[in-house]
Amino acid sequence: xxxxxxxxxxxDMESRxxxxxxxxxxxxxxxxxxxxxxxAYAVExxxxxxxxxxSGETTVICLGPDVVQETIRKAxxxxxxxxxxxxxxxxxxxxxxxxxxxAAELKDGGYELILFGKxxxxxxxxxxxxxxxxxxxxxxxxxxSKLEISGSKAVARxxxxxxxxxxxxxxxxVVTIDEGIARPRYPSLKGIMAAxxxxxxxxxxxxxxxxxxxxxxxxxxxxxxxxxxxxxPDAVPELVRLLQTEAKVL
Amino acid sequence: xxxxxxLFVFVLIVAAGFFSxxxxxxxxxxxxxxxxxxxxxxxxxxxNVLRIGIAQAKILRDPVAGPMHAGIFWGFLxxxxxxxxxxxxxxxxxxxxxxxxxxxxxxxxxxxxDAFAALVLAAVAFAFFRRLVLHPRRLDGDKTHxxxxxxxxxxxxxxxxxxxxxFAFDGAANPGALGPEKFVSxxxxxxxxxxxxxxxxxxxxxxxxxxxxxxxxxxxxxxxSKHLHVVTSLFNVFFSNTSGPGQKGVMKAMDLEADVEQFGxxxxxxxxxxxxxxxxxxxxxxxCTAACPANITGKPLSPRKVVINTRQRLMESVxxxxxxxxxxxxxxxxxxxxxxxxxxxxLWACTSCRACVQECPVSIDQLEIINEMRRxxxxxxxxxPEELQPAFESMERNGSPWAFSPADRGKWAEGLDIPTMAxxxxxxxxxxxxxxxxxxxxxxxxxxxxxxxxxxxxxACGIDxxxxxxxxxxxxxxxxxxxxxxxxxxxxxxxxxxxxRYQVRTIVTACxxxxxxxxxxxxxxxxxYEVIHHSxxxxxxxxxxxxxxxTEEGQALTVAYHDSCYLGRYNDVYDAPRETIRRALPIAxxxxxxxxxxxxxxxxAGGGRMWMEERTGKRINAExxxxxxxxxxxxxxxxxxxxxxxMADSVKSREADARVVDIAEVVADRLxxx
Ligand code: SF4
Ligand code: SF4
Numbered sequence: 001x002x003x004x005x006x007x008x009x010x011x012d013m014e015s016r017x018x019x020x021x022x023x024x025x026x027x028x029x030x031x032x033x034x035x036x037x038x039x040a041y042a043v044e045x046x047x048x049x050x051x052x053x054x055s056g057e058t059t060v061i062c063l064g065p066d067v068v069q070e071t072i073r074k075a076x077x078x079x080x081x082x083x084x085x086x087x088x089x090x091x092x093x094x095x096x097x098x099x100x101x102x103a104a105e106l107k108d109g110g111y112e113l114i115l116f117g118k119x120x121x122x123x124x125x126x127x128x129x130x131x132x133x134x135x136x137x138x139x140x141x142x143x144x145s146k147l148e149i150s151g152s153k154a155v156a157r158x159x160x161x162x163x164x165x166x167x168x169x170x171x172x173x174v175v176t177i178d179e180g181i182a183r184p185r186y187p188s189l190k191g192i193m194a195a196x197x198x199x200x201x202x203x204x205x206x207x208x209x210x211x212x213x214x215x216x217x218x219x220x221x222x223x224x225x226x227x228x229x230x231x232x233p234d235a236v237p238e239l240v241r242l243l244q245t246e247a248k249v250l
Numbered sequence: 251x252x253x254x255x256x257l258f259v260f261v262l263i264v265a266a267g268f269f270s271x272x273x274x275x276x277x278x279x280x281x282x283x284x285x286x287x288x289x290x291x292x293x294x295x296x297x298n299v300l301r302i303g304i305a306q307a308k309i310l311r312d313p314v315a316g317p318m319h320a321g322i323f324w325g326f327l328x329x330x331x332x333x334x335x336x337x338x339x340x341x342x343x344x345x346x347x348x349x350x351x352x353x354x355x356x357x358x359x360x361x362x363x364d365a366f367a368a369l370v371l372a373a374v375a376f377a378f379f380r381r382l383v384l385h386p387r388r389l390d391g392d393k394t395h396x397x398x399x400x401x402x403x404x405x406x407x408x409x410x411x412x413x414x415x416x417f418a419f420d421g422a423a424n425p426g427a428l429g430p431e432k433f434v435s436x437x438x439x440x441x442x443x444x445x446x447x448x449x450x451x452x453x454x455x456x457x458x459x460x461x462x463x464x465x466x467x468x469x470x471x472x473x474x475s476k477h478l479h480v481v482t483s484l485f486n487v488f489f490s491n492t493s494g495p496g497q498k499g500v501m502k503a504m505d506l507e508a509d510v511e512q513f514g515x516x517x518x519x520x521x522x523x524x525x526x527x528x529x530x531x532x533x534x535x536x537x538c539t540a541a542c543p544a545n546i547t548g549k550p551l552s553p554r555k556v557v558i559n560t561r562q563r564l565m566e567s568v569x570x571x572x573x574x575x576x577x578x579x580x581x582x583x584x585x586x587x588x589x590x591x592x593x594x595x596x597l598w599a600c601t602s603c604r605a606c607v608q609e610c611p612v613s614i615d616q617l618e619i620i621n622e623m624r625r626x627x628x629x630x631x632x633x634x635p636e637e638l639q640p641a642f643e644s645m646e647r648n649g650s651p652w653a654f655s656p657a658d659r660g661k662w663a664e665g666l667d668i669p670t671m672a673x674x675x676x677x678x679x680x681x682x683x684x685x686x687x688x689x690x691x692x693x694x695x696x697x698x699x700x701x702x703x704x705x706x707x708x709x710a711c712g713i714d715x716x717x718x719x720x721x722x723x724x725x726x727x728x729x730x731x732x733x734x735x736x737x738x739x740x741x742x743x744x745x746x747x748x749x750x751r752y753q754v755r756t757i758v759t760a761c762x763x764x765x766x767x768x769x770x771x772x773x774x775x776x777x778x779y780e781v782i783h784h785s786x787x788x789x790x791x792x793x794x795x796x797x798x799x800x801t802e803e804g805q806a807l808t809v810a811y812h813d814s815c816y817l818g819r820y821n822d823v824y825d826a827p828r829e830t831i832r833r834a835l836p837i838a839x840x841x842x843x844x845x846x847x848x849x850x851x852x853x854x855a856g857g858g859r860m861w862m863e864e865r866t867g868k869r870i871n872a873e874x875x876x877x878x879x880x881x882x883x884x885x886x887x888x889x890x891x892x893x894x895x896x897m898a899d900s901v902k903s904r905e906a907d908a909r910v911v912d913i914a915e916v917v918a919d920r921l922x923x924x
Contacts, residue, residue, distance in 0.1 A: 012648065014644075014647070190631075
């Protein structure tokens with residue numbers, strides 16, 4: 001089946017972040033980037049569906065400057081067949097602007113399934129997937145933890161608080177993927193070599209109007225360091241007092 | 251020419267012809283393997299042949315089987331001269347070396363034949379006794395060919411009996427012909443005094459026939475048996491990994507740009523011809539497996555089986571030798587060394603400790619085969635224990651096999667007034683020594699204490715050094731050992747770039763893995779540095795009297811030092827860490843566990859095992875800790891952060907009353923205040 005997976009390039013979350021001089025973005029020097037985790041799950045889901053079917057084609061689409069080609073190659077090295085870069089100088093903060101660019105690309109692609117991660121690891125808006133579905137007039141299912149395809153129908157599972165639900169929907173559709181659905185494979189060197197020869201098309205991104213912008217970015221307040229107020233039973237009264245007056249949890 | 255001579259020459263030609271045909275075949279089969287250049291360091295190779303081959307240095311590591319085998323081997327060498335004489339006699343009747351050898355030399359030769367025939371016979375008898383009565387455990391398992399062993403021993407015994415019978419009956423037929431130099435056959439001949447000379451002569455002649463026929467049969471039996479090592483082992487030793495300083499256990503760089511179908515080996519054709527020659531040379535003695543920490547603790551790995559399987563699969567894939575065709579020719583192409591003979595689990599159980607390589611008397615490199623197959627699993631199929639994926643990903647993203655932020659790498663040094671290379675260069679200084687801290691030393695809480703201890707020593711001795719701080723990044727050795735050569739080369743090149751940017755020449759490190767990788771494997775990728783392990787570095791400082799030590803004599807510890815594989819068997823550093831303890835704390839009593847120095851048992855963390863679960867059998871670190879504690883030591887000393895973790899974990903889990911310390915901590919504790 002023809003599957004499109006929309007992926008995003010994000011910084012490694014273990015990094016120590018700094019705010020850039022402009023005050024509205026993070027300082028990228030020294031940061032390592034990779035495909036966003038949920039997007040990697042989505043790629044894995046697509047690959048497994050097509051492997052199970054024994055045929056099909058997986059296209060990965062990524063919006064951003066030329067550095068995202070590295071991210072696309074990573075997905076290709078996992079086994080995706082084709083890549084498309086929607087070229088833009090930067091990735092805007094406005095999900096709708098992004099969704100419009102993606103929808104323009106996806107519209108005539110003949111895809112039966114369009115996958116997203118449930119949200120990106122950096123911005124965490126989770127907006128693009130649902131908006132693309134709306135723009136294309138397709139059914140949309142978010143945060144799937146399981147996905148079975150049978151003919152022109154699909155069944156997905158969603159985890160709820162203390163329960164789970166199964167939903168059936170017709171294809172084509174847009175599905176956003178939750179973690180745990182399938183462990184993204186580690187590309188073999190064979191895969192990496194093959195990826196170098198796979199097609200990667202570069203097109204200008206037809207971004208929508210950007211109405212949401214970042215005004216200011218801040219690091220979370222530093223947590224005050226822990227304090228040792230004493231040891232043994234003698235310290236209990238002071239602990240209780242602090243829990244009441246300072247931490248206000250009692 | 252007499253009919254008998256014609257018959258003999260015919261038999262000789264057939265036997266020699268069949269043998270050389272099979273040798274040709276075996277050589278041809280080797281060509282199925284990959285090319286591998288094995289003629290560098292010729293002097294060292296010859297030396298290895300003399301020391302390991304002729305002098306049987308490694309064989310003699312076993313105090314029981316060693317002398318027995320050496321006896322048979324040396325006897326074999328000496329008696330071969332006699333065999334040649336006997337065979338020539340078949341063509342030129344009455345031929346003897348006496349014709350052209352000076353008399354004393356001939357007498358000595360003649361005596362040697364008697365002496366070694368008796369010696370070999372005794373060794374064979376002992377070998378039977380050992381196998382049947384003593385029953386050493388290492389000879390069992392892995393479907394070894396016991397029958398083959400008895401058959402061969404029987405044949406060697408038969409050769410000696412026919413030889414001595416020939417001498418003795420010859421003596422009985424020609425009274426007075428045997429001089430005193432025939433000190434074994436003369437008394438035997440005396441016992442036969444009652445036999446009629448004509449009868450004795452014909453028995454002697456029959457013995458000659460039996461003897462030479464047995465020799466020729468033995469020769470032709472070799473290619474079909476594990477005793478092929480008789481022919482191949484000297485060559486195998488010559489072509490083995492050279493084992494000079496800094497050459498042990500070095501993994502060769504792969505050409506990752508090569509336009510090949512697959513990377514690494516899943517079958518014999520992707521192994522090198524030398525790996526295949528290893529297969530021919532294995533004697534199934536089991537010394538490797540008996541020393542293997544994985545095998546000892548009940549894991550599915552047996553290095554002997556890896557080698558036996560390599561030969562079996564090679565023979566299967568080529569259809570064996572004439573008369574003994576192995577398996578039907580069908581489906582052979584669908585089978586592979588990996589999976590059909592050697593399982594993934596076996597390969598991942600290896601700690602790359604090199605104990606097997608160290609023990610093998612014929613210099614087989616079992617580990618090379620294991621590593622090539624791991625490379626296949628990771629690079630071609632991306633097949634590995636799932637715990638490894640986060641380690642790979644973290645190395646790629648964070649430059650460390652653990653998910654720590656690269657920004658925190660230099661955190662241990664905060665407030666210690668230790669410059670980074672960047673800071674030193676900015677201040678216009680170029681430190682003489684780089685302290686490469688390593689990932690464990692930078693991030694692991696316990697290892698950080700060693701790091702600080704070593705830094706304190708460096709400072710106390712006034713060493714002009716710096717660290718890389720945030721700019722340090724994993725050199726990729728764990729990835730390489732786990733088969734991920736691609737990731738390794740990426741990380742190694744990156745590290746070399748950083749080191750060269752600061753024109754680093756001398757590196758010290760407290761981690762044997764960093765030490766081995768930076769010093770012995772980086773040269774493959776153009777990184778040339780003098781790398782010194784902290785044990786050697788501190789020992790030198792102590793020897794030069796540069797370490798300001800306290801004057802009090804300190805605590806009278808009983809210390810058992812645990813040898814790190816990458817320091818010991820990979821780099822022959824055994825004395826420096828022990829000497830460091832002795833010099834820094836002379837009052838300490840050093841005790842040795844049963845397995846120590848080049849026989850030391852691995853801690854269980856090498857070869858990427860650090861990142862894998864240990865699900866089967868006994869834990870290797872438990873086995874090792876028990877042994878160390880059995881010495882009565884109150885302190886276990888290590889010189890490796892990996893060993894530290896493994897030993898400390900195990901000591902803690904058994905709530906033993908012992909401390910695990912790094913040798914640097916022993917010294918740092920002894921630094922004079924101020
Ligand atoms: S290197 Fe060590 S663990 Fe691996 S097979 Fe050899 S002896 Fe066993
Ligand atoms: S590989 Fe070497 S040590 Fe192991 S069984 Fe064979 S000959 Fe013996």
